[in-house]
Structure formats: C-alpha cells, structure tokens
Amino acid sequence: MQFKESHIALFPLNLFLLPGDYTQLYIFEDRYKQLIKDCLTEKMNFGIAFSNRSNLKSLGSLVEVTEVIREYPGGEMDIMIKAVSIFQLEKFYFQKEGKLYPEGKIRHFDVAQNHTASPALIRSFKDYLIRNSLYDSQLLNISELGIFGIANEMHMSDQEKMELVNLGLREDMEHYLKNYIRYLELLQLQEKNVFQNIYLN
Numbered sequence: 001m002q003f004k005e006s007h008i009a010l011f012p013l014n015l016f017l018l019p020g021d022y023t024q025l026y027i028f029e030d031r032y033k034q035l036i037k038d039c040l041t042e043k044m045n046f047g048i049a050f051s052n053r054s055n056l057k058s059l060g061s062l063v064e065v066t067e068v069i070r071e072y073p074g075g076e077m078d079i080m081i082k083a084v085s086i087f088q089l090e091k092f093y094f095q096k097e098g099k100l101y102p103e104g105k106i107r108h109f110d111v112a113q114n115h116t117a118s119p120a121l122i123r124s125f126k127d128y129l130i131r132n133s134l135y136d137s138q139l140l141n142i143s144e145l146g147i148f149g150i151a152n153e154m155h156m157s158d159q160e161k162m163e164l165v166n167l168g169l170r171e172d173m174e175h176y177l178k179n180y181i182r183y184l185e186l187l188q189l190q191e192k193n194v195f196q197n198i199y200l201n
Contacts, residue, residue, distance in 0.1 A: 008062065009035055009046040010092070010102040016050040016158040017061040017083035018148045018165070024069065027077040031100035036077060038099070039065050047104060049089055052158065058089040059162060062108070086165055115170050116144045121177060125150050128181050132188065147173050154180060 011032055017023060027036050039046055049060045061083040069078040087106040096103035117125075122145050151164060160180070167173050 006108065007103055007105055008087075009038070009044070009096060009099075010049050010060075010089075010104045011035060011046055012049040012051045012102065014051050014158070015048055015061075016052075016055075016059065016161050017048065017063065017081075018151055018161050019061075019083050019085055020146070020148050021083045021152045022066070022080060025079050025081060027079060030075075031102075033075050033077065034099060035101040036065060036068075036079060040068070045084060047087060047089075047106060048083075049092070049102075049104060050158070050162070054159060055162060057166065059165060060087050060089055060104075060106070061085075062087055115147055117147050117150055117177075118174055121147075121150065121174050124178055124181050125153075128185065131185070147177065150177060154184070156180070 015023070027033055035046060038044065045062050045064045047060050047062050049058075062085045063081040063083050065079055066082050067080040069080060071077050085108055087108050089104050089106055091105040093103045093105075095101070125145070147170065151161065154177070156164070164173055164176050167176055
C-alpha cells in the first residue's frame with residue numbers, strides 16, 4: 001500500500017464513497033459554495049471527511065465535481081460528484097488560509113482500487129444479478145470488473161463500505177464481498193418466506 005501526503009480542501013459530511021461511486025450534493029453554505037467554485041475554476045478535487053464516530057481511522061473520499069446540475073439565484077447549487085480515491089485524514093484545519101472552507105493534511109493510499117476482481121467473484125456477482133432479475137446488460141457483458149466497481153453496485157451502507165476498505169488486502173476484500181452477496185440472498189429468501197407465510201395464513 002503506497003502513501004502520499006498532501007493538503008486538500010475538505011467538506012465534512014456523514015458520507016463515505018468508494019472510488020468510482022457517484023452522488024448528488026446540494027451546496028448552500030457560503031464556504032462550500034466558495035469551495036465548489038474553486039474546484040471548477042482551478043480544476044481541483046476536494047475531500048469528503050467522513051464525519052461519523054465509527055470512523056476510527058479518519059477515512060475519507062477524494063472526489064471530483066463532474067457536473068453542476070442546477071444553479072440557484074442565491075448561488076446555491078446541485079452538483080454531481082465522483083469519488084476517485086480514499087484518504088486518511090491526519091490533521092484538520094477549520095479554515096484554509098485566505099478561504100472560508102476547511103483544509104486537511106491527508107495521506108492518500110491505494111486500497112485495491114485498480115485491482116480487477118477474480119473470476120470467481122465476478123461470477124458470483126453476475127449470478128446474483130441474474131437470480132434477482134437485476135438485469136443490467138452493460139454489467140453482465142463486462143468481462144473485467146474492479147473490486148470497488150462491484151461494491152458500488154451492491155448499495156452498501158457507509159459503515160459496510162468502510163469495513164471493506166479497512167480490510168486493505170485484495171483477498172480479504174474479495175472474501176467480504178462474496179459473503180456480502182450470500183448475506184443479501186439470505187435476506188431476500190427470508191423476506192420471501194415471511195411473505196408466503198403471511199399470504200397462506
């Protein structure tokens with residue numbers, strides 16, 4: 001695992017994204033309106049510091065602004081962001097010098113985000129999609145999928161995503177995802193049995 005230290009603009013949120021994942025944000029505070037404008041004009045990324053007491057390792061997501069969906073008269077914005085990597089926050093500064101928004105000293109690290117999933121995991125994932133009628137022709141036709149690419153399609157909670165990243169090793173993350181797929185299928189089977197019992201009664 002390779003580390004690289006740097007300083008980045010920060011946006012603390014109770015949100016944790018894996019590389020490749022997208023989400024939409026509504027920007028309304030002046031400091032974060034300034035942050036997004038700086039990202040757009042200076043073509044820079046910013047970090048989402050995952051503000052959750054369970055985040056013992058101070059993990060966060062480095063993200064890029066991919067689209068400004070809507071701008072409002074008061075300067076508020078709806079934006080789309082994409083996570084590009086994971087970082088660990090080493091020091092938090094409440095205000096970047098000369099700016100309204102926070103800054104942080106971070107360590108970037110690569111946790112299998114460039115690793116292709118094993119054929120066994122890809123097969124388990126595609127079988128899960130087919131068995132549950134989650135037909136996505138694009139996904140089913142891709143021969144190579146990344147570990148995080150699969151995780152992003154499983155609609156995991158922030159806590160589960162963080163657990164996955166904390167494992168660090170590719171083999172351990174693959175094992176986690178295989179078990180997660182089994183867990184989802186067991187839940188669906190239990191829900192089906194409960195529904196059938198209610199219907200029959």
